[in-house]
Amino acid sequence: MKLNYQIIYSKRKKLGITVERDRSIVVRAPLGFSEQQIQAVLENKKLWLYEKTHHVQKYADEIHPPGKELVSGESMLYLGRNYRLQVFEAEIESISxxxxxxxxxxxxxxxxxxxxxxxxxxAKQKISPRVELHAKNLGLRYNAVKIAELKYRWGSCTPNDNLIFNWRLIKAPMFVIDYIIVHELAHLIESNHSQYFWRIVKINAPEYEKAKVWLKEHGQLLEQNFGDL
Ligand SMILES: [Zn+2]
Known part of the structure; x- marks a missing residue:
């Protein structure tokens, strides 16, 4: 596999490798680091990089679903269910x-x-214990769970075993969340989407096929924000 990457030199201490949204690889290197040294580090991370650059995206072309309206009667997703929104005149600091x-x-x-x-x-409250549970079932150790804004993925894992989940996932049903969790955990064992990988997923998330279909059909709904505020 030939890796294409861009090197940015700066006054940093360690080499940083990131895969950008368009899946291009950017290497941030300390001044004086030779291309051979960088190549050697990348060689070591080949599998991880391969997985990251070939990772299944949320969807090929991003189409923005219509915005939500901030009016009473609008519905909001949470754990796969639609709840009604009520807009009140009364003084409320945050969402309840x-x-x-x-x-x-x-x-x-x-x-x-x-x-x-x-x-x-x-997401933090519900996803973390699920990760803990699935990791335990898989006999895996991980570093930390992070909930973040991920533009093009539902989940991701880093070379130092941090698991990152898209906060919008909390709008999806638990079997979908479980699938994404197991998918990312399985990558700690097997970086490629091999048959072995899917066997691990299937055992730990038996509804994974249903979850994949759900995401394909409804994934866009998780993206909805209020438009025209
Ligand atoms: Zn994957």
């Missing part, structure tokens, strides 16, 4: 959730941010 989402009108322009904060907190 009691079988429906409540937001105050003066929060209007921050609605996307407020929801993101709410979803991220829930």
């Amino acid at each position: 959730f009691k079988q429906k989402f409540i937001i105050h009108k003066t929060n209007h322009t921050q609605a996307n941010e407020l929801f993101k904060t709410w979803y991220m907190a829930k």
Whole structure:
């Protein structure tokens, strides 16, 4: 496999390798690092880089679904279920959730941010224990779980065994979340999407095929924000 990459030299101490959104590889190197040294490091990370650059994207072409409306009666996804949104005149600092989402009108322009904060907190709370459970079943150790804004992926893992999950996943049903968790954990064992990889996934996320279909059909819904605020 021939790796194409771009080198950016700067006054840093360690070599940093990132795979950009367009899947190009960028190497950030300390001044004086030779191309041979860089090549040697990349050789070592070949499998990881291969996986990252060939990773299945959320979808080939990003089409933005229509925006949500910040009005009472709008529906908001959470763990695969639609909950109604209620826009109140009363003073409420943040989002509240009691079988429906409540937001105050003066929060209007921050609605996307407020929801993101709410979803991220829930993602952290719900996803971390699931990762722990699946890792235990797989007999795996990992470094840390992070919830982040990932533009083109639902999940990802780093060479130092950190697992990163897209906060928008918390809008999906748990069997979908479980599939993404198991998928990323399985990559700690096998970096390629080989038959062996899918066997690991299947044992630990028996509904993985259904989850893949769900993401294909509904994945875009997880992207929805309020438009025109
Ligand atoms: Zn993968």
